[in-house]
Amino acid sequence: MRTQAVIIGAGPAGLLLGHILHRAGIGFTILEARSREYVLGRIRAGVLEQSSVDVLAELGLDADLREHGLTHHGIHLQFEGARHHLDFVELVGRTVSIYGQQALVRHLLAEHERLGSDIRFEVSDVTPTGLEGSDPTVSFTDGGATTTIAGDVVVGADGFHGVCRPAIPGIRAFERSFPFGWLGILADVPPSTDDLIYALHPDGFAMHSMRSPEVSRLYVQVRHDESIDDWSDARIWDALQTRLGVDGWTLQEGEVLEKSITPMRSFVASTMSHGRLFLVGDAGHIVPPTGAKGLNSAIADVVLLGRAIIAGLQHGDESGLSGYSAAALARQWKVQQFSEWMTDLLHVHDAPDASAREFAYRSQVGRLEYVTGSRAARQSLAEQYAGLPFTTE
Known part of the structure; x- marks a missing residue:
């Protein structure tokens, strides 16, 4: 052949x-x-970057994406009980799609x-x-x-x-392994947010995403060696409520359709x-x-x-x-x-003692305050999140 x-x-x-x-x-x-x-x-x-969506459209492979994908104009960064919206369209003129x-x-x-x-x-x-x-x-x-x-x-x-x-x-192989993972659930409940929420909390990272207007995807930071059997549905929802909670907003709960733990690592050949x-x-x-x-x-x-x-x-x-x-x-x-x-910015890191742990957390809060308070920093994040060009440069 x-x-x-x-x-x-x-x-x-x-x-x-x-x-x-x-x-x-x-x-x-x-x-x-x-x-x-x-x-x-x-x-x-x-999550599809703008460039990925453009490629599928150019090839005539975006019919299902146009029907079922969800266009998002930005993300929320949350820390210290406050939520900050980064508008990608306003910052860099680009969007992302949930598909x-x-x-x-x-x-x-x-x-x-x-x-x-x-x-x-x-x-x-x-x-x-x-x-x-x-x-x-x-x-x-x-x-x-x-x-x-x-x-x-x-x-x-x-x-x-x-x-x-x-x-x-x-x-x-060039590699880095992180000492934590994501416990993710797929829940039969409409999303409680318009755009994705990335949250830094003293208990650990949390994220609210979605798969459709009827199904939510949510994550909490856990140790890399934890067992999914130790996390009941009630414990997961409790952690999500704590880490994602802000005044005047409600996280809707629903049936957990599936759950798993994903390790965090970087690898480049x-x-x-x-x-x-x-x-x-x-x-x-x-x-x-x-x-x-x-x-x-x-x-x-x-x-x-x-x-x-x-x-x-x-x-x-x-x-x-x-x-x-x-x-x-x-x-x-x-x-x-x-x-x-992004991973270092939003996850709670192990430290040799309580003082070092608190220092690391406060440093992360300082970085997030800078990112959310500086237009240049918001533009940099938006440019990279919405996607670098598919070029040879």
């Missing part, structure tokens, strides 16, 4: 790249280790099925080889039969635990390419969720790589492919610093 691009992974990055290549008339095959049902059932981030990754994957996959795209689910033993040459191959087992497919490029969109990053000789293999999304980097950058970073990678593949395969211009890793990492490190800054 032969195609032009072999994409390993049918998450949002792999599926979106397939649409970009299809639009340019470039052939591709997508290989996915999990079942179709598993892929559709994965629940992930739900679950699960819904995006469902729509992208439905469009692929309408197009008749070659997507193979539940394949195993996926092995990319010959990556240093001009004719790389990927072997895999599908329905008990071993198949080898050749292509001009191989794309690793297979996540942190995939096979593509380990296939790069000498690759290194030392390179995003090797020969004819190119990494996108979680295969190359992971951010803590505070800055809402995970899905958007994957989309940025895919846009950059898609342009490079089109230029290379259709016009013989390989400069985009050879420069992809440097360009993708340059943008990613900007994203990483913003995500780390």
Whole structure:
């Protein structure tokens, strides 16, 4: 078998790249280790930057987003019992959209099925080889039969635990783990807020988000080693009421549909390419969720790589492919610093004693007072939260 691009992974990055290549008339095959049902059932981030929304619109893939997505004009920062609104439209002329990754994957996959795209689910033993040459191959087992497919490029969109990053000789990982996580719930209750609320409280961070006009998504900071079994629904709601509470506002409670604890960590690979293999999304980097950058970073990678593949395969211009890793990492490190800054700003940190803990907390309050009181600081936050451009600069 032969195609032009072999994409390993049918998450949002792999599926979106397939649409970009299809639009340019470039052939591709997508290989996915999990079942179709598993892929559709994965629940992930739900905030899209303005640039991500623009990309979906340009590709004609925004019909479901326009029908079910929620446009937000900013966020609330809350501390010391007071809530401060940052209006992104007024500050930088941009918005963000609440649209679950699960819904995006469902729509992208439905469009692929309408197009008749070659997507193979539940394949195993996926092995990319010959990556240093001009004719790389990927072997895999599908329905008990071993198949080898050749292509001009191989794309690793297979996540942190995939096979593509380990296939790069000498690759290194730059990592930071945080000593806390997010306990998140999905609740059957309409949101109690118009825009997302990020709250710093002496007990820890809390956040009020949403999935739809009928369903709320909420988070509280917990220790990274805590068990979900120790958090009853009543305890979760009590923590949310305490950390999100302000005078004159009511947090509505409802049935908890699901709950889980998400660890907080940062990870960046030392390179995003090797020969004819190119990494996108979680295969190359992971951010803590505070800055809402995970899905958007994957989309940025895919846009950059898609342009490079089109230029290379259709016009013989390989400069985009050879420069992809440097360009993708340059943008990613900007994203990483913003995500780390937001995480450090809004979470209560361990300290050796009560005095040091109080000092750290008061310092965070000072930073938040500066951010909310300075137009320049608000603009900087809004510019980064609403999304840096998808460019090579």
